[in-house]
Amino acid sequence: MQVQQRQMRQSPLLTSIVSVILGMLVGAVMMLVAGYNPIQAYIALFTSAFLMPYDIGETIRTITPLILTGLSVGLAFRTGLFNIGVEGQFIIGQLMSVIVALKLDLPPVVHVIVAVIAGAVGGALWAFLPGFLKATRGVHEVITTIMLNFIALYLANTLVRNWLSAGSDSTEKIPESASLRWDVLSSLFGNARIHLGLFLALAAAFVMYYLLWRTTWGFELRSVGFNPQASEYAGMSVKKNLVMSMMISGCFAGLGGATELLGTAEYLSIHGSHTGIGFDGIAVALLGANSPVGILLAASLFGILTYGGSVMQFEASVPYEVIRIVFAAIIFFVAANIVRWAGTKFRKKAVTKDA
Amino acid sequence: MNVVEMKGITKRFPGIVANDNIHLTVKEGEIHALLGENGAGKSTLMNILFGLYQPDEGEIRIKGEKVHVTGPSMAGKLGIGMVHQHFMLVDPFTVTENIILGSEPTIQGRIDREKAEREVQEISDRYGLRVDPRARIRDISVGMQQRVEILKTLYRGADILIFDEPTAVLSPQEIDELIEIMGNLVREGKTIIFITHKLKEIMRVCDSVTIIRRGKTIDTLQVKETDENRLASMMVGREVSFDVEKEQREPGETVLSIRDLRVADSRGADAVKGLDLEVRAGEIVGIAGVDGNGQTELLEAITGLRKTKSGRVRLNGKDITNLKPRSVTRSGVGHIPEDRHRRGLVLDFSIGENMVLQTYNLPPFAKGFRLQYSEIQEHAEKLVKEYDVRTPDIHTPARALSGGNQQKAVIAREVERDPDLLIAAQPTRGLDVGAIEFIHRRLIEQRDKGKAVLLMSLELDEVLKLSDRIAVIYEGKIAGWVDPSTAAEEEVGLLMAGGKSGAEVKS
Ligand SMILES: Nc1ncnc2c1ncn2[C@@H]1O[C@H](COP(=O)(O)OP(=O)(O)OP(=O)(O)O)[C@@H](O)[C@H]1O
Ligand SMILES: [Mg+2]
Numbered sequence: 001m002q003v004q005q006r007q008m009r010q011s012p013l014l015t016s017i018v019s020v021i022l023g024m025l026v027g028a029v030m031m032l033v034a035g036y037n038p039i040q041a042y043i044a045l046f047t048s049a050f051l052m053p054y055d056i057g058e059t060i061r062t063i064t065p066l067i068l069t070g071l072s073v074g075l076a077f078r079t080g081l082f083n084i085g086v087e088g089q090f091i092i093g094q095l096m097s098v099i100v101a102l103k104l105d106l107p108p109v110v111h112v113i114v115a116v117i118a119g120a121v122g123g124a125l126w127a128f129l130p131g132f133l134k135a136t137r138g139v140h141e142v143i144t145t146i147m148l149n150f151i152a153l154y155l156a157n158t159l160v161r162n163w164l165s166a167g168s169d170s171t172e173k174i175p176e177s178a179s180l181r182w183d184v185l186s187s188l189f190g191n192a193r194i195h196l197g198l199f200l201a202l203a204a205a206f207v208m209y210y211l212l213w214r215t216t217w218g219f220e221l222r223s224v225g226f227n228p229q230a231s232e233y234a235g236m237s238v239k240k241n242l243v244m245s246m247m248i249s250g251c252f253a254g255l256g257g258a259t260e261l262l263g264t265a266e267y268l269s270i271h272g273s274h275t276g277i278g279f280d281g282i283a284v285a286l287l288g289a290n291s292p293v294g295i296l297l298a299a300s301l302f303g304i305l306t307y308g309g310s311v312m313q314f315e316a317s318v319p320y321e322v323i324r325i326v327f328a329a330i331i332f333f334v335a336a337n338i339v340r341w342a343g344t345k346f347r348k349k350a351v352t353k354d355a
Numbered sequence: 356m357n358v359v360e361m362k363g364i365t366k367r368f369p370g371i372v373a374n375d376n377i378h379l380t381v382k383e384g385e386i387h388a389l390l391g392e393n394g395a396g397k398s399t400l401m402n403i404l405f406g407l408y409q410p411d412e413g414e415i416r417i418k419g420e421k422v423h424v425t426g427p428s429m430a431g432k433l434g435i436g437m438v439h440q441h442f443m444l445v446d447p448f449t450v451t452e453n454i455i456l457g458s459e460p461t462i463q464g465r466i467d468r469e470k471a472e473r474e475v476q477e478i479s480d481r482y483g484l485r486v487d488p489r490a491r492i493r494d495i496s497v498g499m500q501q502r503v504e505i506l507k508t509l510y511r512g513a514d515i516l517i518f519d520e521p522t523a524v525l526s527p528q529e530i531d532e533l534i535e536i537m538g539n540l541v542r543e544g545k546t547i548i549f550i551t552h553k554l555k556e557i558m559r560v561c562d563s564v565t566i567i568r569r570g571k572t573i574d575t576l577q578v579k580e581t582d583e584n585r586l587a588s589m590m591v592g593r594e595v596s597f598d599v600e601k602e603q604r605e606p607g608e609t610v611l612s613i614r615d616l617r618v619a620d621s622r623g624a625d626a627v628k629g630l631d632l633e634v635r636a637g638e639i640v641g642i643a644g645v646d647g648n649g650q651t652e653l654l655e656a657i658t659g660l661r662k663t664k665s666g667r668v669r670l671n672g673k674d675i676t677n678l679k680p681r682s683v684t685r686s687g688v689g690h691i692p693e694d695r696h697r698r699g700l701v702l703d704f705s706i707g708e709n710m711v712l713q714t715y716n717l718p719p720f721a722k723g724f725r726l727q728y729s730e731i732q733e734h735a736e737k738l739v740k741e742y743d744v745r746t747p748d749i750h751t752p753a754r755a756l757s758g759g760n761q762q763k764a765v766i767a768r769e770v771e772r773d774p775d776l777l778i779a780a781q782p783t784r785g786l787d788v789g790a791i792e793f794i795h796r797r798l799i800e801q802r803d804k805g806k807a808v809l810l811m812s813l814e815l816d817e818v819l820k821l822s823d824r825i826a827v828i829y830e831g832k833i834a835g836w837v838d839p840s841t842a843a844e845e846e847v848g849l850l851m852a853g854g855k856s857g858a859e860v861k862s
Binding site: 227235 | 658680682685699702712725
């Protein structure tokens with residue numbers, strides 16, 4: 001038990017907090033330069049995310065897929081892989097679940113369960129290929145997953161136009177039997193699009209924690225991620241574990257796509273470019289230091305910023321792009337490990353002074 | 356003149372005081388040894404001098420000037436260079452490219468390669484380093500890579516050189532070369548701080564020696580006025596015996612039997628060429644040989660880490676040729692690998708996790724697929740205590756342990772599994788004399804319990820001392836068998852060099 005507790009304790013919480021503050025300061029400076037009032041803007045941002053039950057529901061809805069894509073990236077990181085293909089696996093998750101939702105005729109509860117599973121499996125299979133190529137041919141996963149992101153996007157677009165709809169830009173709305181929305185929940189939150197995907201996301205966070213730190217499989221996955229040669233020496237199969245971790249990562253991403261489709265959008269439309277939810281997962285994982293709890297917190301922050309930011313543009317007439325700059329700045333500060341850098345600078349000063 | 360003075364240096368890490376009010380004074384033009392047990396704080400002290408760590412207390416004077424070494428570049432300006440135990444070279448680059456990295460001479464913005472190569476060649480000749488400026492790092496031997504590291508510090512104008520356990524990774528021949536080079540360096544006015552666990556080396560090349568024990572300075576002595584036994588006992592704090600006591604024993608059944616084994620190296624060339632070997636229960640068989648004669652490939656083939664081309668490996672009569680590493684381990688083989696950083700440990704795992712690296716999925720450490728952390732901890736606590744692995748606690752990542760203590764952790768794990776066949780490759784590399792004594796006793800204990808031990812070491816001393824029989828390996832074959840109780844070192848040396856032995860002892 002203490003083993004992981006310690007790992008959590010050592011997690012760079014401070015780095016994340018300082019980075020968030022600095023990132024928001026950068027945003028404030030941008031707003032000042034552009035002639036907006038940052039204080040007013042931030043107040044608008046944070047209050048609007050929680051103003052009415054409806055807003056809270058929508059904020060949670062925004063957070064949900066970010067948790068799943070964040071977990072996807074985080075788990076891959078923890079096992080030594082950089083899964084940039086979360087975006088593609090997310091799209092495949094959407095695609096598979098919409099196919100099940102529209103093409104299969106199943107009784108209510110069963111229908112949605114099958115659709116969710118289809119999405120998760122789809123994501124896992126989409127991630128299998130890069131994992132397999134890395135394990136057998138040594139092809140770097142960053143290259144293959146980027147390519148697969150585009151293939152996923154155009155595959156989904158083609159299928160939507162030619163098979164899932166009659167030549168239009170989006171599919172029909174999915175039948176109620178396949179929806180993840182739940183009346184009781186929606187009515188609690190002023191009919192916001194909050195859905196049961198939230199609980200799947202929370203469960204996934206627990207699964208990541210339990211799998212990695214409490215099971216023998218997780219022991220292998222982490223070991224192979226840290227040091228493949230020592231793992232081979234210890235009798236683990238490096239190839240198998242590599243493929244496995246890619247697939248579990250893809251499974252989380254696919255689940256994200258499935259819940260987003262079955263809960264939020266309820267139809268799939270043609271996209272000119274990527275949704276960005278997959279890429280935001282990289283930011284979430286980074287800010288959350290790849291730990292399940294950290295990812296939950298980071299996804300919440302980004303969700304609040306995203307939803308609050310979109311309301312803020314009306315309230316304080318600050319363009320939404322500013323929020324994306326805040327995102328980018330936060331990630332910049334985390335990646336540059338600003339806290340450690342400042343720490344060493346400060347310490348050096350102190351040493352020189354007492355001389 | 357005192358070129359380096361470190362006074363009252365204290366450095367704390369979480370849970371441990373690595374340096375506790377340490378004093379070190381080094382005179383110009385001398386070779387000054389730093390001696391101390393594993394985890395005594397030698398590397399930490401040198402990392403402070405080199406600016407990698409900041410001391411919590413204490414002051415440093417370089418050539419009389421009080422300084423604050425804020426980082427390696429500052430150390431460079433002060434004329435301090437350091438050769439780390441783990442090299443920091445870029446593999447696909449050439450020697451020259453690695454040396455000029457970060458301080459490239461340029462003509463109008465372009466790197467002046469020829470000038471750089473000329474300069475590198477010049478320095479190499481001056482100190483007898485024999486380095487080819489155009490060779491690529493990945494193509495040259497470990498010893499040569501080390502000389503490139505030395506050259507790098509010289510190129511940057513260092514006149515105080517820190518060598519952190521340079522000889523631990525070298526073969527005896529390479530050590531001789533290094534010692535010669537050290538002589539050249541001092542003759543040209545350089546000062547050297549030399550960390551080593553080998554007392555012989557200190558006696559051979561050093562002028563003075565500072566002994567550190569558990570983070571504290573014990574004493575500084577003139578090498579001329581002391582001897583190995585005195586150094587050893589000062590360092591460990593008790594008498595150390597260099598001789599191992601070993602009773603004569605009748606070996607039992609054959610445990611490991613290898614027939615006509617062929618194994619290719621990483622480039623595909625045959626490294627083991629039709630080798631026969633047998634190890635029986637209750638004996639230690641030593642493999643002596645010059646590095647690169649197929650030892651690594653042989654051990655990897657036995658343990659399943661490398662595929663064999665032909666031949667048979669049997670354990671207790673059961674064919675284990677080309678089995679997966681896990682199956683080999685489970686059929687009763689323990690393996691202390693040559694390279695602990697690469698193979699033996701997952702540095703980012705805690706000591707506790709590393710102690711169950713092969714057994715994490717077996718009871719009692721796992722129930723079904725669930726890890727049992729309380730059992731894992733208990734196991735680790737026990738091993739850490741029994742094998743004197745110096746670590747703040749078992750949750751500390753292996754990375755934070757001193758080199759020697761990492762090695763002890765690996766040995767503890769492998770011996771504890773009590774395998775029928777224990778393969779020990781360079782088991783005492785980087786260990787202090789006290790720890791070596793301890794490990795040697797453990798190996799002999801295994802033998803006395805009726806286990807088979809296969810020992811590979813580049814140190815002839817060690818092989819001669821421990822083995823019941825010695826197989827000399829040369830160019831991928833056993834060139835001959837030697838009885839350590841009667842054989843002279845010269846005889847083994849001759850066989851190692853490919854000469855034929857007159858007195859072949861066949862078992
Ligand atoms: N970065 C670190 N974090 C925490 N503890 C450390 C760190 N570096 C060293 N230590 C601890 O400080 C002590 C001294 O370590 P150091 O590496 O200086 O030993 P050493 O004398 O070089 O030993 P060896 O001969 O085994 O290399 C050890 O107990 C080690 O575990
Ligand atoms: Mg050391």
